[in-house]
Amino acid sequence: MTRILVIGKSGQMAQAFAGLGIDDLYCAGRDEADLLDPQSLEKALKYHRPKIIINAGAYTAVDRAESEPDICRALNVDGPRELAGLCNAYGVPLIHLSTDCVFDGRKPTPYLPSDVTCPMGVYGQSKLDGEEAVRSVAARSIIVRVSWIFSHLASNFVTTMLGLAGSRESISVVNDQFGCPTYAPALAEALVTISDCALTADFQDWGIYHLAGAGEIDRASMARLIFEVSARHDGPCAEVSGIPTRAYPTPAQRPLNARLDMSDTERVFSVSLPDWRLGLEETVRVLIEEFDTP
Numbered sequence: 162m163t164r165i166l167v168i169g170k171s172g173q174m175a176q177a178f179a180g181l182g183i184d185d186l187y188c189a190g191r192d193e194a195d196l197l198d199p200q201s202l203e204k205a206l207k208y209h210r211p212k213i214i215i216n217a218g219a220y221t222a223v224d225r226a227e228s229e230p231d232i233c234r235a236l237n238v239d240g241p242r243e244l245a246g247l248c249n250a251y252g253v254p255l256i257h258l259s260t261d262c263v264f265d266g267r268k269p270t271p272y273l274p275s276d277v278t279c280p281m282g283v284y285g286q287s288k289l290d291g292e293e294a295v296r297s298v299a300a301r302s303i304i305v306r307v308s309w310i311f312s313h314l315a316s317n318f319v320t321t322m323l324g325l326a327g328s329r330e331s332i333s334v335v336n337d338q339f340g341c342p343t344y345a346p347a348l349a350e351a352l353v354t355i356s357d358c359a360l361t362a363d364f365q366d367w368g369i370y371h372l373a374g375a376g377e378i379d380r381a382s383m384a385r386l387i388f389e390v391s392a393r394h395d396g397p398c399a400e401v402s403g404i405p406t407r408a409y410p411t412p413a414q415r416p417l418n419a420r421l422d423m424s425d426t427e428r429v430f431s432v433s434l435p436d437w438r439l440g441l442e443e444t445v446r447v448l449i450e451e452f453d454t455p
């Protein structure tokens with residue numbers, strides 16, 4: 162029996178869910194549940210008859226989205242809308258993941274779920290439109306905005322930094338983008354707790370929530386910490402020189418302030434994530450073991 166059906170199999174969060182080793186949690190890859198093919202979604206829903214669905218499928222290439230808006234919107238807006246419609250029809254609540262990129266980062270303090278959104282790029286706009294599509298279609302949905310996910314499971318800022326250090330002595334990294342890094346396995350565990358809460362008979366608190374690792378940092382300091390941990394494990398290291406975002410132009414702009422206020426999530430679900438640095442230790446240790454294994 163499938164209690165929790167996760168949309169996604171090979172992605173970072175999907176792998177983190179699979180890694181929890183929960184018997185009645187099933188991760189469906191796009192061969193089985195394709196966000197671009199509503200019929201396959203319905204087939205998966207009918208087959209697994211889940212109590213709840215977590216959508217971990219998405220288009221996540223922030224820069225590439227600027228030149229591929231159609232596929233980005235198909236995956237982040239149209240797919241979630243179809244999924245939400247099916248969840249409604251079959252009476253299944255939906256947990257949908259979103260991002261700090263729905264904000265423009267101008268707020269000086271951490272963002273509340275109720276703060277005004279203003280995405281700065283195609284990815285952020287698509288995630289915001291996806292949130293609205295899900296909320297308007299599914300009577301029982303929880304949008305969880307997360308940020309700066311990392312792990313040993315897929316490409317992310319930590320793997321990028323360690324990879325670059327293999328061939329460079331010094332790396333320039335932006336020091337004016339602040340956020341809350343989030344360890345994928347800890348996030349997956351917390352999302353299962355949120356699912357369990359949502360499945361209790363008297364749960365009514367559907368809506369938008371924020372969830373990210375405890376502790377905030379800028380990207381350059383995060384890179385330095387990555388190399389500090391790596392040095393302790395005899396892994397690759399590089400000097401980090403902090404630069405302003407305007408000196409590192411990218412196709413898509415990221416919010417300078419990506420920090421999320423998680424107090425609603427703590428209050429409603431009694432869930433919070435541990436300090437992200439604990440996850441960094443584990444991530445770097447495993448990655449270096451993998452480098453060293455012939």
Ligand SMILES: NC(=O)C1=CN([C@@H]2O[C@H](COP(=O)(O)OP(=O)(O)OC[C@H]3O[C@@H](n4cnc5c(N)ncnc54)[C@H](OP(=O)(O)O)[C@@H]3O)[C@@H](O)[C@H]2O)C=CC1
Nearest residue numbers: 169170171172173174190191195196218219221260307310
């Ligand atoms: N990574 C980050 O830093 C952040 C991510 N998020 C959000 O978290 C969620 C998970 O992100 P993450 O795990 O990092 O993303 P990944 O890019 O690692 O994984 C993307 C997932 O999307 C799935 N997918 C792609 N195309 C389709 C399709 N046609 N049908 C079904 N599934 C498809 C992939 O499926 P398959 O398994 O079949 O390959 C894969 O599992 C997303 O909603 C993202 O927006 C929010 C903030 C930060």
Ligand SMILES: Cc1cn([C@H]2C[C@H](O)[C@@H](COP(=O)(O)OP(=O)(O)O[C@H]3O[C@@H](C)C(=O)[C@@H](O)[C@H]3O)O2)c(=O)[nH]c1=O
Nearest residue numbers: 221223260261308309310317318333334335380409415
């Ligand atoms: C590789 C590199 C990046 N950077 C900057 C670019 C960018 O502003 C920042 C982070 O780069 P990345 O491309 O790794 O991270 P990015 O893919 O933008 O991460 C985002 O992904 C999406 C999916 C989200 O939803 C966000 O929460 C966020 O996690 O670091 C440097 O300054 N120097 C470098 O050498």
Ligand SMILES: [Mg+2]
Nearest residue numbers: 221222223317
């Ligand atoms: Mg990226």
